Amino acid sequence: xxxxxxxxxxxxxxxxxxxxxxxxxxxxxxxxxxxxxxxxxxxxxxxxxxxxxxxxxxxxxxxxxxxxxxxxxxxxxxxxxxxxxxxxxxxxxxxxxxxxxxxxxxxxxxxxxxxxxxxxxxxxxxxxxxxxxxxxxxxxxxxxxxxxxxxxxxxxxxxxxxxxxxxxxxxxxxxxxxxxxxxxxxxxxxxxxxxxxxxxxxxxxxxxxxxxxxxxxxxxxxxxxxxxxxxxxxxxxxxxxxxxxxxxxxxxxxxxxxxxxxxxxxxxxxxxxxxxxxxxxxxxxxxxxxxxxxxxxxxxxxxxxxxxxxxxxxxxxxxxxxxxxxxxxxxxxxxxxxxxxxxxxxxxxxxxxxxxxxxxxxxxxxxxxxxxxxxxxxxxxxxxxxxxxxxxxxxxxxxxxxxxxxxxxxxxxxxxxxxxxxxxxxxxxxxxxxxxxxxxxxxxxxxxxxxxxxxxxxxxxxxxxxxxxxxxxxxxxxxxxxxxxxxxxxxxxxxxxxxxxxxxxxxxxxxxxxxxxxxxxxxxxxxxxxxxxxxxxxxxxxxxxxxxxxxxxxxxxxxxxxxxxxxxxxxxxxxxxxxxxxxxxxxxxxxxxxxxxxxxxxxxxxxxxxxxxxxxxxxxxxxxxxxxxxxxxxxxxxxxxxxxxxxxxxxxxxxxxxxxxxxxxxxxxxxxxxxxxxxxxxxxxxxxxxxxxxxxxxxxxxxxxxxxxxxxxxxxxxxxxxxxxxxxxxxxxxxxxxxxxxxxxxxxxxxxxxxxxxxxxxxxxxxxxxxxxxxxxxxxxxxxxxxxxxxxxxxxxxxxxxxxxxxxxxxxxxxxxxxxxxxxxx
Numbered sequence: 001x002x003x004x005x006x007x008x009x010x011x012x013x014x015x016x017x018x019x020x021x022x023x024x025x026x027x028x029x030x031x032x033x034x035x036x037x038x039x040x041x042x043x044x045x046x047x048x049x050x051x052x053x054x055x056x057x058x059x060x061x062x063x064x065x066x067x068x069x070x071x072x073x074x075x076x077x078x079x080x081x082x083x084x085x086x087x088x089x090x091x092x093x094x095x096x097x098x099x100x101x102x103x104x105x106x107x108x109x110x111x112x113x114x115x116x117x118x119x120x121x122x123x124x125x126x127x128x129x130x131x132x133x134x135x136x137x138x139x140x141x142x143x144x145x146x147x148x149x150x151x152x153x154x155x156x157x158x159x160x161x162x163x164x165x166x167x168x169x170x171x172x173x174x175x176x177x178x179x180x181x182x183x184x185x186x187x188x189x190x191x192x193x194x195x196x197x198x199x200x201x202x203x204x205x206x207x208x209x210x211x212x213x214x215x216x217x218x219x220x221x222x223x224x225x226x227x228x229x230x231x232x233x234x235x236x237x238x239x240x241x242x243x244x245x246x247x248x249x250x251x252x253x254x255x256x257x258x259x260x261x262x263x264x265x266x267x268x269x270x271x272x273x274x275x276x277x278x279x280x281x282x283x284x285x286x287x288x289x290x291x292x293x294x295x296x297x298x299x300x301x302x303x304x305x306x307x308x309x310x311x312x313x314x315x316x317x318x319x320x321x322x323x324x325x326x327x328x329x330x331x332x333x334x335x336x337x338x339x340x341x342x343x344x345x346x347x348x349x350x351x352x353x354x355x356x357x358x359x360x361x362x363x364x365x366x367x368x369x370x371x372x373x374x375x376x377x378x379x380x381x382x383x384x385x386x387x388x389x390x391x392x393x394x395x396x397x398x399x400x401x402x403x404x405x406x407x408x409x410x411x412x413x414x415x416x417x418x419x420x421x422x423x424x425x426x427x428x429x430x431x432x433x434x435x436x437x438x439x440x441x442x443x444x445x446x447x448x449x450x451x452x453x454x455x456x457x458x459x460x461x462x463x464x465x466x467x468x469x470x471x472x473x474x475x476x477x478x479x480x481x482x483x484x485x486x487x488x489x490x491x492x493x494x495x496x497x498x499x500x501x502x503x504x505x506x507x508x509x510x511x512x513x514x515x516x517x518x519x520x521x522x523x524x525x526x527x528x529x530x531x532x533x534x535x536x537x538x539x540x541x542x543x544x545x546x547x548x549x550x551x552x553x554x555x556x557x558x559x560x561x562x563x564x565x566x567x568x569x570x571x572x573x574x575x576x577x578x579x580x581x582x583x584x585x586x587x588x589x590x591x592x593x594x595x596x597x598x599x600x601x602x603x604x605x606x607x608x609x610x611x612x613x614x615x616x617x618x619x620x621x622x623x624x625x626x627x628x629x630x631x632x633x634x635x636x637x638x639x640x641x642x643x644x645x646x647x648x649x650x651x652x653x654x655x656x657x658x659x660x661x662x663x664x665x666x667x668x669x670x671x672x673x674x675x676x677x678x679x680x681x682x683x684x685x686x687x688x689x690x691x692x693x694x695x696x697x698x699x700x701x702x703x704x705x706x707x708x709x710x711x712x713x714x715x716x717x718x719x720x721x722x723x724x725x726x727x728x729x730x731x732x733x734x735x736x737x738x739x740x741x742x743x744x745x746x747x748x749x750x751x752x753x754x755x756x757x758x759x760x761x762x763x764x765x766x767x768x769x770x771x772x773x774x775x776x777x778x779x780x781x782x783x784x785x786x787x788x789x790x791x792x793x794x795x796x797x798x799x800x801x802x803x804x805x806x807x808x809x810x811x812x813x814x815x816x817x818x819x820x821x822x823x824x825x826x
Contacts, residue, residue: 050098051098051099051102051143052095054092054095055092055095055143055147057091058087058089058091058092058147058150058151058154059150061087061088062085062088062150062153062154065081065084065154065157066157069081069160078161078165081157081161082158082161082162085158088150088154089155089158092147093151095147096144096148096151099144099147103137103141106137110134110137113126113129113133172440173438173444174438174441175438175441176436177373177437177439179435179436179437180434180435180439181435189371192369192370193371196365196371199367200365203364203365206293206295207295207296210293210294210295211293220289221289222285222286222288222289223285223286223288223289223291225285226282226283227285229281229285230281230282231278233274233281238274241266242270245263245266245270246263249263256472257464257472258472258473260328260329260330264322265461265465268316268458269315270315271311271312271314271315271318272308272311274311275307275308275311276307276311278307279304279306279307280304295364296364298360298364299360299361299364302357302359302363305360306352306353306356306357307353309352309353310352313348313454317342317345317454318345319461320333321333321341321345323338323339331460336397337397340393341390341393344386344389344390348450348453351383351386351450354379358375358379376439376443377434377439377442379443379446379447380434380443381434383446383447383450384427384430384431384434384442384446387449387450394416423449426445429445430442430446430449433445452518455517456514463510466503466510467503470499470502471499472499474495474496474498475495476492476495476496493583497582497583500578501579557610558609561609564606564609568598568601568602568604568605571597571601572594572598572601575593576594580594591671592649592650592652595649595672641692642675642691644690644692644694644695644696645673645675645691647695648672648677648691648694648695649672653694653699653704654669654677654694654699654701655672658702658703659769659770660679660699660700660701660702661699661702662689662693662694662699665679666681666682666700667679667680667687668680668770675691676690676691677691707768708741708744708765708766708767709769709770710763710764711764711765711766711776712763712776713760713761713783714760714761715759715794716757717758717787717793717794718756718757718758718793719756719757721758721792725792727748727760729790730762731746731748732786733783734746734764734779736782737775739766739774739775739778740766740775740779741764741765741766746762746763747762747763747764749762764779
């Protein structure tokens with residue numbers, strides 16, 4: 001079968017193998033000689049020999065995989081060959097790392113010996129040691145190159161297997177048969193039916209003959225014992241394990257979310273292992289009693305596998321729904337939903353078991369292609385009907401809940417609506433493909449929907465369990481948290497933050513692992529880092545410069561962008577709702593971290609999407625440098641505000657909640673973005689100020705250094721009044737007002753004595769500058785009332801009229817300007 005080789009320089013494999021054999025012989029010979037000549041070098045011989053042995057074995061594996069790929073292999077053999085090539089690559093990588101360390105030690109020893117001085121004769125021991133170390137360095141360097149070459153060949157084989165697997169998968173997707181609704185489809189099935197029936201009869205006949213041949217008479221105790229143990233495992237053991245775990249958890253475990261998660265995982269483990277163990281023991285009983293036909297071995301092995309998968313399906317769906325024990329339910333599902341969905345989960349379990357068993361049976365008897373296609377069409381139809389029934393039930397439940405008062409959150413409802421819409425679209429596409437004749441595609445889509453639901457349910461349980469364990473163990477009030485705070489002297493908030501970070505990392509790893517398992521049938525390697533590697537083979541496109549533009553690449557970029565933005569949104573929700581509230585940061589600090597993290601996440605998602613299109617970081621940098629001229633001229637103001645916003649978020653001279661004055665406007669800072677800042681004024685209007693204004697101009701921040709506000713009162717009294725009485729009246733007025741703080745204490749000072757009056761300057765503090773104005777007014781009301789009761793004149797200048805005698809007559813002073821104006825008005 002022709003294969004596409006990588007675009008690397010071609011190397012004749014015969015020459016390579018001859019060269020490698022020569023290197024192996026030289027290396028082994030040198031090791032033996034060095035072991036006999038130099039005792040210091042013999043200490044390094046064993047690790048080098050072990051690494052060389054691993055490299056030689058890896059070369060053998062690579063050659064065997066290469067020869068096996070020359071013939072046509074099926075999917076199982078292809079996966080086994082890939083695992084073997086991957087093992088060879090890992091072995092060479094480790095061997096090269098070990099040999100590199102040995103080479104570094106040898107180089108260090110050679111450096112320590114120094115260089116030979118010309119004209120001087122060295123001691124024979126020094127010459128022998130220098131020669132042996134030089135020979136060993138050359139040998140190690142050759143072995144390292146040989147190992148790297150074997151690793152490169154193993155990597156090429158892995159890439160080749162991945163490409164062939166993806167191509168085979170695409171061929172299956174595009175394969176078309178006559179429509180099941182047409183007579184041509186069933187005529188082919190009926191034509192091949194006699195042959196398939198003969199194969200079934202031969203399978204049963206050979207199995208019965210082998211059973212009769214091995215029958216020795218008497219009672220087959222091994223088979224009966226295996227059957228009895230299987231029944232006990234499925235019944236009493238499984239139910240008893242559930243009850244025992246619940247009693248122990250109720251009696252010993254403290255009431256917490258971890259107890260529910262532990263019970264859920266115990267149910268999943270018991271529900272999976274008991275059917276699997278029961279099927280295995282039953283088959284082993286047949287084998288030990290000699291009643292297992294050789295022809296039936298693969299079929300019964302498939303029976304064990306199908307039992308384990310069906311048990312896992314029933315256990316996971318049962319743990320999510322928890323119909324009989326709603327108090328132990330983890331998922332936010334009501335009792336009505338659990339009761340309506342539980343029968344459908346049992347149908348899914350039966351279909352899963354039947355699908356696996358039918359596949360094993362067809363493989364054991366060697367069914368014809370028409371029979372396989374007919375069973376796939378039937379399985380696809382049954383799975384699609386089950387999915388439609390589930391969607392109908394969910395739609396009825398949602399419609400009933402929408403009219404009641406038990407509405408869920410908008411985000412959850414929107415997510416469920418999108419998932420339901422996608423499911424209906426997938427069912428419609430699969431149904432249409434089944435009618436047209438793309439049976440394998442329809443069968444694959446139907447099974448993938450069920451696999452997605454099952455994997456999503458298991459992932460949900462694991463995510464909840466990971467979060468429960470991390471946030472319950474690592475919390476300041478737990479035993480572990482108290483021990484850490486007392487032993488290490490760290491703050492309680494640090495323990496809470498570590499628990500949240502551990503929860504986030506664990507859940508992210510689980511999500512990546514689930515994505516790898518979900519996309520494994522699409523030809524992906526299962527490695528979380530290579531999840532989207534195979535999506536670019538959908539279609540070829542046109543080449544623009546050095547970039548290929550194709551529908552598959554565009555679709556891949558959009559998918560990667562949406563996935564990246566979705567991950568950013570999930571991370572931001574976790575950061576804002578879980579992690580930041582557990583820190584000691586104030587609201588402004590949380591806002592700064594949230595904004596910076598959001599923009600960085602969006603930028604990374606965009607870069608990830610562009611990289612998936614084949615646009616590397618260097619091309620992005622080139623594009624940004626080309627746009628820098630336009631940014632410098634046309635977008636100068638926007639860029640200035642953006643940089644100013646980053647400065648505000650980093651230095652935090654202005655925080656959310658501060659009371660500031662910009663020009664003649666004063667108000668509270670409500671929001672700081674990277675472009676502008678929103679200030680709420682006293683009349684509840686919003687002033688939007690560009691960030692550059694807050695950086696380049698003077699801004700009065702009344703709450704930067706502290707949250708306190710100051711009340712200042714200035715007035716004057718005649719000099720005849722008792723200053724101590726006035727001072728006491730002022731302090732009493734301050735003390736009578738509840739908003740005035742005792743610390744710092746109010747003060748009353750004599751500012752000056754001018755024109756026969758005593759000028760007072762009095763101060764007090766309140767808990768916020770916003771309360772200063774109202775407090776000052778209340779203190780003035782009380783002070784005016786007190787001074788009026790005491791008969792003390794405040795803030796007025798007495799007007800006196802004086803008559804001046806000039807030339808024997810008295811002349812009245814000139815009228816004031818106000819009096820003249822009043823006379824004119826009269």
